Amino acid sequence: MDDISTSTLAIILGVLVLISAFFSSSETGMMALNKYRLRHLVSKNNIPALRVHKLLARPERLIGLILIGNNLVNIAASAIATIIGMRLYGDYGVLLATIGLTVVILIFAEVTPKTLAAWFPEKIAYPASIILTPMLWLFYPFVFGLNSITNAFLKIFNIKPANENGQTLNPDELRTVVNDANSMIPRKHQDMLLSILDLEKVTVEDVMVPRPDILGIDINNDWKVIVKQLNHGQHTRMLLYRTTVDDAVGYVHAKDILRLTSKTQFSKETLLRAARKITFVPEGTPLNNQLLHFQREKYRIALVVDEYGDIIGLITLEDILEEIVGDFTTNQIPGANDDYHKQKDNTYIVEGSANVRDITKELGWKLPVDGPRTINGLILEYLEEIPKPNVSIRLYGYPVDILDVNDNAIKQVRVHVDLYKAKKAKKP
Incomplete structure (x- = not known):
């Protein structure tokens, strides 16, 4: 050196x-x-x-x-x-x-x-x-x-390397990856991916048509009444039952009805013979499992039963797909929804039977989705009693006016969303 x-x-x-x-x-x-x-x-x-x-x-x-x-x-x-x-x-x-x-x-x-x-x-x-x-x-x-x-x-020190070098992702981590994609994945596509990941957390009873809202045909009715219902049906599949939904016979497809009506002999007997077998699924079935059942068994409609075997609702393939991609049914008025109506003063008139999950997804409200499935059930759980009309409460931060109570159920409420946002904005 x-x-x-x-x-x-x-x-x-x-x-x-x-x-x-x-x-x-x-x-x-x-x-x-x-x-x-x-x-x-x-x-x-x-x-x-x-x-x-x-x-x-x-x-x-x-x-x-x-x-x-x-x-x-x-x-x-x-x-x-x-x-x-x-x-x-x-x-x-x-x-x-x-x-x-x-x-x-x-x-x-x-x-x-x-x-x-x-x-x-x-x-x-x-x-x-x-x-x-x-x-x-x-x-x-x-x-x-x-x-x-x-x-x-x-x-x-008994330290061994992980077999997969920590490169696998669990569902929660995958959700974070999708959320962090930002502009690389369009927001709509992100929502669809997240909805797919959430299918295992959502059960059939969360998205089913509740029993009171099931539209079907009582084959014990007069034949003229049945024909009128078939002609004016808004769905491609119609449930058939005797007197009550509990005694379900099956369901018919619109194309089967068209085929039968083209024949000269069209009666209750031919209608019953054309009925397809109805399938029953237990409440609590995750949507991802039910989607696989629909795919494997090649059917698109099923009745949901509780632990006692009583029918509590109806689930279709379209209900599950809408949970993933959003509502793709056609309304007569763009943006219209029968469950809620926006007023000129920016309040919302909401039906008591409105599904909480649908409301939170469509309007972005912060309401719990792991409890009661309807606005009526959510308010009853919160109050622990049936309220009277013209009573105002604060439901999870939202000022709510109870407008109509009938048959031991809340039929209609008014939600003041602006007051909720104003209160939230004041928080430091």
């Missing part, structure tokens, strides 16, 4: 700092890569991505290589800095070189390159892999020895 000039040593020191910056940025860039984008590029046979993916397949080897190179460079830089310091300042040069090199390493070989690599991992990792790949082959004996010692030390 005595034969090498101080200026030459300074240049060598600068080169060593740059090499240290390379190793530091490479480590951060490799670890900060989007693993799912990397897998996508690998599936497209992208050469840089394939090279990086091979390095990351054994992360302990990659980290071992980078640490070996980084430590060798930093130790060499420390030795050269000490020599330069002693030449310039004598014995004090050791202390000055230590302090000065620490500052230089931190700024130019650690913080700055690692920050850049965290911001632009692909721009750092892919070019770095060109150098790291042959280096791994060259230093493999040292890397293997280092990993062997490290693994043996970890075994003492």
Whole structure:
């Protein structure tokens, strides 16, 4: 070293700092890569991505290589800095070189390159892999020895690597990924993906048509009444029953009705023979399971029964699909909804039978969806009694006027959404 000039040593020191910056940025860039984008590029046979993916397949080897190179460079830089310091300042040069090199390493070989690599991992990792790949082959004996010692030390503490390297996502983490997609996935598509993930949390009784709202045909009625109902039916499938829904016979499809009406002999007997078998599903069945049942059994309508076998509602394939993609039925008036009506003063008149989940999804209200399924049930649970008309309450922050109570049920309420928003805006 005595034969090498101080200026030459300074240049060598600068080169060593740059090499240290390379190793530091490479480590951060490799670890900060989007693993799912990397897998996508690998599936497209992208050469840089394939090279990086091979390095990351054994992360302990990659980290071992980078640490070996980084430590060798930093130790060499420390030795050269000490020599330069002693030449310039004598014995004090050791202390000055230590302090000065620490500052230089931190700024130019650690913080700055690692920050850049965290911001632009692909721009750092892919070019770095060109150098790291042959280096791994060259230093493999040292890397293997280092990993062997490290693994043996970890075994003492019974620490084992995860089989899947922590790359799997649970449903909640996947929801976070979808929400963070922002402009990369349109908002409508994000909502659909999130709805699919939420299917396992939603049961058939959350989206079914409640028993009082089931539209069907009582085959015990006069034949003229039945024909009128068939001609004016608004659904492609009509439930057939005797006297009550509990004695369901089956259902008929609109195309079956058209076929029967084209014949000269159209009667109750021919209608009953054309009826298709109705299926029953228990309450509490998750929508994802019911969707698979619909697909596997090739049917699109079922009656929901409780633990006593009583019919409590009707579920169709369309109900589940609307839970995913939103309401795709056609209203006569765009934006119209029978469950609620917006007033000129920005209040809403809401029917007591309105489904809480539908209201929260369509209007964005913050109401609990894991309890009662209707506005009537939600208010009754909150008050623990049947209220009288013209009573005002605050329901989960929303000022609500009870307008109509009949047959032991709340039929209609008025919701003051603006007052709720104003109160929320005042909170610090």
